[in-house]
Amino acid sequence: MNFNSGDTAWVLIAGALVIFMTPGLAFFYGGMVRSKNVLAMLMQNFVVMGIVSVLWVFVTYSLAFGVDLGGFGVIGTLHFFGLGHITQAVPGYSGPLTQHIPPLVFVIFQMSFAIITPAIITGSSADRLAFGPFVVFIILWSILVYAPVAHWVFSPNGWLFKLKVEDFAGGNVVEINSGAAGVALAIVIGKRRGWPHKPMAPHSVPLALLGGGILWFGWFGFNAGSALAANTLAAHAFINTNTAGACGMLSWLVFERLRGGKSTTLGAVSGAVAGLVAITPSCGFVDIFGASAIGLIAGLVCAYAITLKFKAGVDDALDVGGVHLVGGIVGTLLIGVVGTSAVSGINGILYGGSALLLLHQLIAVLACGLYSFSMTWLIAKTIDKTMGLRISQEQENEGMDTSLHAESAYEFGSSILEAFK
């Protein structure tokens, strides 16, 4: 096979960048929880890397991208189990771009998505999810939720793909999917003791910002890597990503001021993430005006959306729903509005396109969101009834780090503890 080394280099490094996003997410989340729970949060994210990496090469890649089972576009077979037959092109793809990069590079790149998606969910159940049940949850969720949804949207044989739903880098597969799952999990597991009247301030905003910085960096791999080539389309995705992140940050900060408060650093980074989430599905379909609009809207809408959890009484601790579900919906739908064929052949209604596109996008949003929500609810409920999903009240008081993992995150004023234990 005569692969293009430049494209291959780009997708390889993009894959590495996206894998780096999961530790980044760990720090983003870890900084936002209290110091007694930070290791448990980091642990969940790192362990997702362990579990999903192995699942992917043996099972879930094949379920997501393998030969379609029965032609319904619902799920793949185990054709690629253990990376067997991996020199074959991805089933369903054809045309000149099919084999410009080694199929194994595609496996790697898609793996990075499969890892970060369940990792995002960990934010909603922060501070109270037991570790053993968490491991079971991740395995089941990857197989029963991630693999099918990825098949529907990303596999050329998936039913949403065939419906011509557009999702450049995972607005449905990653963002809506994890966001809806996060809300379901938060509902099943219940509120943290003391929420919402008790303040649960971030223990290290700089750590959260470090995570945010890594996420922004990695997102270039996420979105521009999804072009699967080092070309003009990748460049469009890249600049749109950066612009939308920037606009999301600015509009979130404006929202904070309009509400009468001060602009906060956590708001800045949250807004950036909201913009980045929203541009994920759309980055390959819009121009810089569209990207700006999407970023600005996402920043405002998400800044508002995260306040809804207080009204709904759902303790989505780190706003997985408000940012990823809502941001993912915003970006997925807006393709149908501001998509422009000047970038890649699809026009939203603003550019004279048919409303059918918007309808298809809506179907995708509903299908993925509802499937993920209900399936996650079911998985979580089942685990809760059998193993128990939640740590004990005493563990919650003491903190998860010492009670679940026998570790303390920090020993700064070490003199006392060091001298004598």
Place this chain on the structure above:
Amino acid sequence: MNFNSGDTAWVLIAGALVIFMTPGLAFFYGGMVRSKNVLAMLMQNFVVMGIVSVLWVFVTYSLAFGVDLGGFGVIGTLHFFGLGHITQAVPGYSGPLTQHIPPLVFVIFQMSFAIITPAIITGSSADRLAFGPFVVFIILWSILVYAPVAHWVFSPNGWLFKLKVEDFAGGNVVEINSGAAGVALAIVIGKRRGWPHKPMAPHSVPLALLGGGILWFGWFGFNAGSALAANTLAAHAFINTNTAGACGMLSWLVFERLRGGKSTTLGAVSGAVAGLVAITPSCGFVDIFGASAIGLIAGLVCAYAITLKFKAGVDDALDVGGVHLVGGIVGTLLIGVVGTSAVSGINGILYGGSALLLLHQLIAVLACGLYSFSMTWLIAKTIDKTMGLRISQEQENEGMDTSLHAESAYEFGSSILEAFK
């Protein structure tokens, strides 16, 4: 257009690396301020990413690289407003390399420079710059200072470019420009309360070193990416960058010992940054001997230069002048001494080149340095007279994090605050 995918991949990832440098810089600076001001410092750097990203695609890219206005080589037009006409090659470039990467990739890469340059300035005014005025400052500075200076030096139609001034990766545009601006801003805003007799020790040297590590990493994108291709020239720039950073570190440490003190970690990373600054303009013109010399000299000169602020009574808090201005001058001028045609066709006087090169470099240093200094002074003074540039004494005492942004950076011993607010 038939773009080279390998070159495109390289410049895309280089752009991502340089964008990652701005969070890196935020941590480098954030670690060096006191814990009550760290978020404000991070905030300024993150907000620069938000503001300049948007400005660039709409306005400043076009001003810097657009069709020259009137042919004076002073500023571009708004030809590329909102990335219009962006399939056109950069005006003024010609020859085979012109279109080997998509023009949009060039826009991205140059954006990363436009972001980090004003971010560097934030170090000089640390601990006392008000947030609203800061936002205004950054907008004005990007348009009135960054865009023209970038046009002069980087645009093929710029007057310094046409004078054959050599600046491989932004010694003038980034380093001298930000360094001179930093000094001007520090002068206008005035000293911190208690400076210099009151100690203002870094609150987290590890955070500063994390920033330093990210900067070093990103600098490979900065310098080797400036070759705009994945080729031998990029490799020269890469190895020169690393060597000069290393030499800067070592000579700064030696300087510390010679002055009778201990070698410090902050000294190590500061020396590395000094070396990296100085090699920025020169990395594509010198060999490994030249790079070593530049790094060693920069480490020594900058280590000495940062002590001058105490004599001058200018509270350039994080040594933007001592490191970026001075390091940038060292590297820009030394091209005229140790530049060698073995690397890219230009000989410094040591290699038999004409003194004219050195003269041109000197003109560039003076033009960029003086323009930046005076224009920044004017902008800062204007803002100071109208909105006020500086926070109140009470805010300075309390710290910027709580007073400007309603956040505390850390809650380690969270028991008290968590239990009860």
Place this chain on the structure above:
Amino acid sequence: MNFNSGDTAWVLIAGALVIFMTPGLAFFYGGMVRSKNVLAMLMQNFVVMGIVSVLWVFVTYSLAFGVDLGGFGVIGTLHFFGLGHITQAVPGYSGPLTQHIPPLVFVIFQMSFAIITPAIITGSSADRLAFGPFVVFIILWSILVYAPVAHWVFSPNGWLFKLKVEDFAGGNVVEINSGAAGVALAIVIGKRRGWPHKPMAPHSVPLALLGGGILWFGWFGFNAGSALAANTLAAHAFINTNTAGACGMLSWLVFERLRGGKSTTLGAVSGAVAGLVAITPSCGFVDIFGASAIGLIAGLVCAYAITLKFKAGVDDALDVGGVHLVGGIVGTLLIGVVGTSAVSGINGILYGGSALLLLHQLIAVLACGLYSFSMTWLIAKTIDKTMGLRISQEQENEGMDTSLHAESAYEFGSSILEAFK
């Protein structure tokens, strides 16, 4: 020369990634020491970057990859001193792949290995190694240990290379080499005051995990970059790396549970590193089943191996021996078992290969391990007798940061110290 820009881009970015691993290692180690010694640990790692970067371009690259001295395959000459003759291909390589990337890119990539290897050693002597002697140690070790071992294994003229020993990315040169050296250094320098009865808990597990995250990220450059091209082999190395890291994490966690304890975050990241170490030599020779096996075995074996130091009474503070030496041996030997020609032409005994391969691997392990151990012992002993290797008891009590470097790492509750010194 007509270089391949895609391959060049890949190896350049891989080199940058690996250079970024050394700060990553610094944080990994720095998080695990007590807060009074963290800067000294970071300092050692950053200074290694300074020293080895310079040594490499002037001396050690040439010793490692230069024309063989006398044809014994033991050491190179100074042919490439100061990067002279650097347009020549690496001596000994021939065939189509020889000149697909600029030789200078190879110099860069190999430099990143030469830097991180001695940096790894710093973990064993943590909390007690004096700074001046450390500098001398690194210089001597790079010349007397790293350069020859790299020549033996990586240079086509090296005796182990000619013996057809397989080491894809440095199991011998980096892992066994640094691991054996770490054990020797720990023996010569002696135990920390109070070890092992006194607890010396990590001062910041999040910092250690940040380091671990950076290491995982950089390891893609390390291993997949070692293909020296952006191709299918690089993809194999990439996915094997990720899989083995994941498996190492999981099996280490299982080991912790089997021993009756809780699974720890430091265990998760340690297991990942163990898996990554073990896959380093083997990533280009095994398939996903082999990589999984290697990762699982490495996690278990290393988790057990780190407990041996307590039995042996050797204070290898951060387990350089238990992880790098043992993991390196596991990975190097297992090539002879699970190597498969389906990936790159070599069969281990499980795939019908000859036991000769295993024998050669064993010879390499013994040669590199024993040479590194004894040479390091000699160097350390000599320094100890002449300059003294170890800090004073008072410095150990007070902490290295203030006593060696006149710095405190953190000032969180800054009010007291800030107000008045």
Place this chain on the structure above:
Amino acid sequence: MKLIVAIIKPFKLEDVANALSKIDIKGMTVSEVQGYGRQAGHTEVYRGAEYQTRFVPKLKVEIVVADEALDEVMELVVTAARTEKIGDGKVWVIDLDELIRVRTGERGIDAI
């Protein structure tokens, strides 16, 4: 005046402060301390090295009260801080010679 010093479990601070605010005692000074006593710490494990911490994080609450209020306040503090599990802490009382409010210079009971 008396100084009541209470060593309590950290998560009991809210209850103690709430109890006191009911009798209009709205001032106190709190610091983080490490307690050593009958209550055992937790086990920590770092790379296989396992140990038992002997110090347990506690809060030290200091409240200046008028002599008359002493018994009532002590009673309230002890009741609010109690969990009936080992490690609930101690309360001790110190007699004060003098008290001044820095802002005004008021002395004695007026300064509380």
Place this chain on the structure above:
Amino acid sequence: MKLIVAIIKPFKLEDVANALSKIDIKGMTVSEVQGYGRQAGHTEVYRGAEYQTRFVPKLKVEIVVADEALDEVMELVVTAARTEKIGDGKVWVIDLDELIRVRTGERGIDAI
């Protein structure tokens, strides 16, 4: 001997120490505490969740003095720590039974 305990605003420590060094009192022990009183804390906002902190960072300064020096030192401390804004803090005085200098075993006033 008396133990003077002063709860002060953190940025006032320098002034207090300078004042004392003038009358040749050069020893003290300082710790970080959280004060709860009339002075309100600041508002913090995290992703839209807003709250008011009730504790304010203070320093606790402890100074052992001879009985004779008590009044002068108290006066100096109070004056140096005063900003006349709410939250300036309290100073209280405790009688000591004994004092020893660890290094020498000296007791009483000699140990100060």
Place this chain on the structure above:
Amino acid sequence: MKLIVAIIKPFKLEDVANALSKIDIKGMTVSEVQGYGRQAGHTEVYRGAEYQTRFVPKLKVEIVVADEALDEVMELVVTAARTEKIGDGKVWVIDLDELIRVRTGERGIDAI
């Protein structure tokens, strides 16, 4: 009952606690403080700005004892904490009016 307050060098805590555990005193409360006195701090340098810290980290150990035990405990603490170098710290003694164990409500000596 008496409250013994000892300001000691941090690395001496282990010795102090060990000494006390021999006479079956197994409770204490420890906090981190900064000491200011004859002992000089260390020099710190940040980018060429050099200064001398005046505060030295110390631990404050508080032990409640019965009147009878006072002398023995003080003696043990002072001996265990001594290095004979400047900065070893001080020990002072405060008389307590009352002591309660929160868990049980026991008072006085029984509460120790």
